[in-house]
Amino acid sequence: MQEKTRRLHVVAEYTGLKINVEKTNSMRINGKKKDVIWLNDKEIEEVDTFLFLDATMDKTGGTEADIGRRLGLARTTFVSLAKNNRKKMTKSLIRSIENALGARILKIHWPEKITNQQLYERTRSIPLPSTIKRKRWRWIGHILRREENSHVRTALTWAPEEKRQRRRPKNTWRRSVEREREEMGLDSWKEGQVVASDRRKWRSLLNGLMRPPEQGEDKEFNK
Incomplete structure (x- = not known):
């Protein structure tokens, strides 16, 4: 993986592109080796999940994490609405x-x-x-x-004598x-x-x- 990263860096510089090490992450899927990947004498951070094109990628390679994140965002937005x-x-x-x-x-x-x-x-x-x-x-x-x-x-x-519990809707049927x-x-x-x-x-x-x-x-x- 280190050699592939080095070759990618060389080709990117040849075409006028530059890899930002601070914004670059690595993730291994079913990888046996745990060697650290370096670029320009800087260590590339290894993560378990990352966001790519608004989709969550993880080591399992499935879609459960992405679906869970999207459901959480939708739930938070709905609750935040008045x-x-x-x-x-x-x-x-x-x-x-x-x-x-x-x-x-x-x-x-x-x-x-x-x-x-x-x-x-x-x-x-x-x-x-x-x-x-x-x-x-x-x-x-x-x-x-x-x-x-x-x-x-x-x-x-009929109207109940007791007060309504907290967090109950103010408007009733x-x-x-x-x-x-x-x-x-x-x-x-x-x-x-x-x-x-x-x-x-x-x-x-x-x-x-x-x-x-x-x-x-x-x-x-x-x-």
Whole structure:
């Protein structure tokens, strides 16, 4: 290995290149000899792993170390994102998949362009978040029409007396539902119970949830 390194150094100098010993490392795979490699009277450091073209190389010659490093980087980046950013990223991913499937159904390919509004109109579909929200409140309507002593009815408005443990998410399913209830114009669960008792009014309220994309969401989609 020493002779090969020397010959590489000679050829590199002949072509006008120079090997930086400080940035050069050596690694042996299944090597029996442990001789030190020298270059310009300086010892080349021997390592067990090193990074080459953004890929981790190790003595085993496998990909486990590289995959582990990449998963660790992705996990660290995801955790470092703010909670709101993770939520927006998830919604954006769902919207992208939904638009891609709609464009495939309509056989729209690059460089053709179509807006989200046109995509929903031509496929006669509703945004997935709105569909999920409508199904959730349709189920809540069934709960509000149950008897007062029903367990599921009690669980809808019941709040535990103990404080939530540390590191638990601040936003809960109940809090998000109560926020949606206020956005629907229902100030309390009592008012929601009155509206839910009239199936025609409740159905009309749910139909209002099946909205088209908001003005800021209607963007061109490239496929």
